[in-house]
Amino acid sequence: MTTTLITGANKGLGYETARRLLAAGHDVWIGARDVERGRAAAAALGARVVQLDVTEDATVAAAAETLRAEAGRVDVLINNAGISGGRVPVAELTADHVRTVYETNVFGVVRVTQAFLPLLQAAEAPAVIVVTSGLGSFHQVTETEWGRYGSITYSSSKSAATMLAVQYARALPDIRFNAVDPGYTATDFNRRQGTQTVEEGTDAVVRLALLGGAGPTGTLTDRDGTVPW
Structure with missing residues (x-):
């Protein structure tokens, strides 16, 4: 059975990804900063849960040890956790923001x-998916109408996240690393203003997760295909 860990999966896109991959037969672990919310989500879905705050070394290390002891490997890692940072006027922006x-x-x-690299390397065909955004695409921001929705903090962070996927793919060819843009999806993240359903928003992530080590590497895609850099 495919062992999959999804960070920030107690709601929104992470939750829907977990639901769909469970239905496809994956053994899904929900990584949640708030363990009680994670437990509630896991109970509703039939998933497993591990406390994991991506900003804290200790909880990440503890989560890796839990999966090492319980599963022995991770076949698919989905780096889904993310924040928007809100709208801060440029004149008020600080390095801390x-x-x-x-x-x-x-x-x-x-x-x-x-x-989680040691657990990925213990799998036969490991894959890592980085959930990014079209607002981190230089082409989308400079050449399309979506550019007006970007922000200094969020857009640049997602550009960096995309490049991380590309550089990891180059450095570790035995692991499939890909970046995925969910698209403008209605979740709490954007106050339910998105134009896609959560199922549509998870199409690209689920497709790559089901391909696992048989999929491409070093790509940026959405549910419609390749996203320009």
């Missing part, structure tokens, strides 16, 4: 990926 968003959206990806 940027640092807070990067702590989750960028450093969190590195922290979790590095901690």
Whole structure:
């Protein structure tokens, strides 16, 4: 059975991804910062739960040890946890505002990926999916109408997250690393203003998760295909 860990999976896109992968036969672990919310989500879905705050080394290390003891490997790691950072006027922006968003959206990806590398390497065909955003695509921001929705903190953090996936793919060819843009999906993240359902928003993640080690590497895609860098 495929062992899958999804960070930030007690609601929204992470929750829907967990639901769909469970239905496909994966053994899904929900990584949740708030363990009680994680337990409630896991109980509703029939998943397993592990406390995991992507901004804290100790909880990430403890989560990796739990999965090592319980499963022995991780076949698919989905770096889903992310924050928007809100709308801060440029004149009021500080390095601390940027640092807070990067702590989750960028450093969190590195922290979790590095901690789980030994468990990924213990799998026969491992895959890592980084949930990014089209608002981190230079093409989307500069050449399409979506550019007006970006922000200094969020957009730049997602550009960095995408590049992390690409560079990990180059550095570790035995593990499939890919970045996925869910698209404008109605979740709590955007106050339910998105135009896609959560199922539509998880199509690309689920497709890659089901391909696992048989999939591509170093790509940026959404549910419709390749997203321009």
